[in-house]
Amino acid sequence: MLEKALYGDKKYWAWVIFLLVLIGVGSVFYIMQLVKGLTVTGMSRDVSWGFYIAQFTYMVGVAASAVMLVLPFYFHDVKKFENLVILGEFMAIAAVIVCLGFIVVDLGQPQRLFNVVLHPTPNSILFWDMIVLNGYLLLNIVVGWTNLHAEYKRLPHPSWIKPVAYLSIVWAFSIHTVTAFLYQGLPGRHYWLTAIMAARFLASAFCSGPAILIILALIVKKVAKYDPGKEAIQTLAKIIVYAMIANVFFFLLEVFTAFYSGIPGHQHPMIYLFSGMHGANALVGWMWLMSLCGIASLVILIPPRFRNHSELLVIGLVLLVAATWIDKGLGLVVGGFIPNPFEAITEYGPTGPELMISVMVYATGLLVLTVLWKVAIAVKKETGRA
Amino acid sequence: MDNKRRTFLKFAGVAAALGAGGSVPLTLRAAYAPEQEQYKQDRDALTATRWGMVIDMRKFTSEEDFERCIEACHSVHNVPDQQLPKQKQKVMWIWTDHYEHAFPSSHNPYLAERVEHKDFLLLCNQCDNPPCVRVCPTKATFQREDGIVQMDFHRCIGCRYCMAGCPYGSRSFNFCDPAPYVQEKNADFPTRMRGVVEKCNFCVERLEEGLQPACVEAAPEGGMFFGDLDDPNSEVRRVLRENFSIRRKVELGTNPCVFYIV
Numbered sequence: 001m002l003e004k005a006l007y008g009d010k011k012y013w014a015w016v017i018f019l020l021v022l023i024g025v026g027s028v029f030y031i032m033q034l035v036k037g038l039t040v041t042g043m044s045r046d047v048s049w050g051f052y053i054a055q056f057t058y059m060v061g062v063a064a065s066a067v068m069l070v071l072p073f074y075f076h077d078v079k080k081f082e083n084l085v086i087l088g089e090f091m092a093i094a095a096v097i098v099c100l101g102f103i104v105v106d107l108g109q110p111q112r113l114f115n116v117v118l119h120p121t122p123n124s125i126l127f128w129d130m131i132v133l134n135g136y137l138l139l140n141i142v143v144g145w146t147n148l149h150a151e152y153k154r155l156p157h158p159s160w161i162k163p164v165a166y167l168s169i170v171w172a173f174s175i176h177t178v179t180a181f182l183y184q185g186l187p188g189r190h191y192w193l194t195a196i197m198a199a200r201f202l203a204s205a206f207c208s209g210p211a212i213l214i215i216l217a218l219i220v221k222k223v224a225k226y227d228p229g230k231e232a233i234q235t236l237a238k239i240i241v242y243a244m245i246a247n248v249f250f251f252l253l254e255v256f257t258a259f260y261s262g263i264p265g266h267q268h269p270m271i272y273l274f275s276g277m278h279g280a281n282a283l284v285g286w287m288w289l290m291s292l293c294g295i296a297s298l299v300i301l302i303p304p305r306f307r308n309h310s311e312l313l314v315i316g317l318v319l320l321v322a323a324t325w326i327d328k329g330l331g332l333v334v335g336g337f338i339p340n341p342f343e344a345i346t347e348y349g350p351t352g353p354e355l356m357i358s359v360m361v362y363a364t365g366l367l368v369l370t371v372l373w374k375v376a377i378a379v380k381k382e383t384g385r386a
Numbered sequence: 387m388d389n390k391r392r393t394f395l396k397f398a399g400v401a402a403a404l405g406a407g408g409s410v411p412l413t414l415r416a417a418y419a420p421e422q423e424q425y426k427q428d429r430d431a432l433t434a435t436r437w438g439m440v441i442d443m444r445k446f447t448s449e450e451d452f453e454r455c456i457e458a459c460h461s462v463h464n465v466p467d468q469q470l471p472k473q474k475q476k477v478m479w480i481w482t483d484h485y486e487h488a489f490p491s492s493h494n495p496y497l498a499e500r501v502e503h504k505d506f507l508l509l510c511n512q513c514d515n516p517p518c519v520r521v522c523p524t525k526a527t528f529q530r531e532d533g534i535v536q537m538d539f540h541r542c543i544g545c546r547y548c549m550a551g552c553p554y555g556s557r558s559f560n561f562c563d564p565a566p567y568v569q570e571k572n573a574d575f576p577t578r579m580r581g582v583v584e585k586c587n588f589c590v591e592r593l594e595e596g597l598q599p600a601c602v603e604a605a606p607e608g609g610m611f612f613g614d615l616d617d618p619n620s621e622v623r624r625v626l627r628e629n630f631s632i633r634r635k636v637e638l639g640t641n642p643c644v645f646y647i648v
Contacts, residue, residue, distance in 0.1 A: 036562060036580075037560065037561055037562045037563060037580035037581055038544075038559070038561045038580075038581065039471065039472060039475055039561035039562035039580075041561075043475075043561070044472070044474035044475050044561075045474060045475060045476060045477075045478075045549075045555070045558055045559065046474065046555070048546045048549040048550060048559060049546060049550060103545075106545070106546075107543050107544050107545055107581070108542070108543070108544020108545075108546070108559065108560070108580065108581025108582055108583075109542065109543050109544045109579075109581040109582060110543075110544075112524075112541070112542075112543045112544075113543060115523075115524040115526070115541055115543050116523045116524055116543065118524075119524045119525050119541070121522065121523050121524060121525050123520050124520070124521050124522055124523040124547070125521065126521065126523035126545060126547050127523045130523070182547075183550075185521075186517065186521070186550055186551050186553075187517055187551075187553050187638040187639065187640065188517075188552075188553025188554075188635065188638055189550065189553075265491070336550070337550075340555055341490075341552070341553055341554055341555040342483055342487035342488070342490065342555055343486070343487060343490040344487060346474055
């Protein structure tokens with residue numbers, strides 16, 4: 001079935017080669033990082049995690065979001081997701097690969113990676129994150145590939161796959177909960193030390209991931225003439241809106257707790273992020289841009305009249321992805337480190353090599369996604385399901 | 387025919403995956419198994435059930451008093467000097483900062499002048515309930531039976547989770563190879579490679595030889611005490627009994643074992 005990825009038109013190959021070039025160029029910078037160490041990044045003693053871990057966090061959400069299709073399709077038998085669910089499952093695979101990639105490039109001693117397996121440490125949340133992420137990767141490969149293969153052979157989906165799909169539903173929640181636990185269990189990092197972190201992570205995941213899925217699916221509809229179904233997209237858009245409302249609501253809860261309680265430790269990261277502190281204001285513009293994008297996306301996506309308009313929908317979703325990405329892929333990780341444990345400020349900005357290495361990881365994910373979607377769409381078309 | 391070859395390939399693939407996943411780590415484990423070796427302690431070694439430190443800030447009167455402690459520690463532990471290319475990526479085992487930074491949760495705008503402008507000697511608190519040990523995914527950071535939180539530089543994967551976990555900013559990461567920035571290497575202590583985290587180790591290697599920690603030795607007379615907090619007759623306990631002492635960020639439940647007399 002995989003051989004379907006080997007037959008494509010010129011545009012397909014141009015895209016694949018473009019991604020390979022990006023991976024190649026990024027690899028040069030990664031080799032440089034391997035030789036010189038993480039000193040080539042903008043990270044520091046005070047901001048010891050940066051762009052890589054932030055992207056990891058964002059992409060865990062994107063991976064988890066497949067459940068917004070898997071749950072209705074397998075559990076509630078929502079048939080209209082038939083052509084979209086395989087795209088969701090395969091996107092989850094690519095997203096988890098991106099997550100693992102960002103973890104690896106962030107390590108100071110990547111060749112010792114397997115120490116996590118050799119010396120299993122259940123008291124470390126990172127150990128559990130390794131388990132849930134790899135488990136989720138495996139579950140999506142098994143469920144997605146098995147069902148597609150059954151369709152390819154013109155057979156019904158095997159019955160044993162249902163319980164596995166149900167397991168993947170629970171598992172999806174676990175990956176983002178555990179990822180939130182990485183942060184919310186640390187004493188002395190005020191911006192992260194909050195019980196609603198996991199809920200906020202899930203809410204942001206369940207709007208941003210499906211939004212990316214719809215945007216990509218609409219691109220595929222144009223370039224590959226594969227229609228996931230108008231109704232499916234509209235239903236998913238509805239799910240996205242509710243998740244985004246919850247996401248914004250949870251964030252406002254944080255703002256209330258910090259500022260009504262008046263506790264300085266809780267306020268400082270937010271003050272730094274939104275108005276700057278002691279002249280340090282690297283993220284202020286970004287955070288207000290996030291707020292604008294977030295509000296604008298809700299204005300566009302809440303009224304059904306706008307949401308069901310296909311071009312407005314895309315604009316709303318792009319704004320939503322921008323808002324959630326700035327929140328989680330930029331502000332969240334850095335905000336946890338500023339101010340530092342001495343209430344002093346060391347700012348952070350990714351360096352050129354850091355961004356190029358990130359491009360390498362994202363391009364790898366896109367390549368995996370391209371190949372998997374190519375296979376899925378070819379099979380769906382061949383069997384007359386699309 | 388085709389089907390047979392396909393089945394064979396499937397099995398071969400599974401077998402290869404199992405081989406790669408299962409047997410390689412097993413051989414690695416067999417080759418390097420320090421946990422199975424029994425360690426015998428030196429007869430002269432200083433021992434305790436809970437090591438602790440008291441710093442009497444009243445005895446530190448000049449800049450040089452601090453410098454001597456920092457120099458003693460950093461030279462014996464091959465800590466790269468401050469000539470590192472990026473200052474924000476520097477490595478520190480022991481350093482100084484003002485009261486408001488050392489004790490941010492108990493800052494007071496009308497602090498006694500002698501405290502307000504004074505530097506405090508800061509180092510790893512060797513917490514009794516250490517968050518860094520809790521979060522480390524490989525046990526590269528671990529707590530010894532005598533309470534000391536130690537690092538295995540050879541096991542650390544450099545994920546820096548411990549740095550996020552430490553609420554005292556006591557940990558440093560080797561962003562680059564530190565060796566070129568160590569002026570005079572002490573051959574008795576390992577130099578680190580790039581990509582691992584490090585911090586104060588309460589001089590475990592000196593305790594082994596019956597010596598007090600380097601900073602304690604270099605401190606002004608009566609400025610630093612080091613001993614067993616579990617022993618009511620130890621000197622640290624006597625000093626703590628006779629003086630009012632404070633610790634950094636006790637509200638976090640880490641139970642720091644470094645005490646300050648102000």
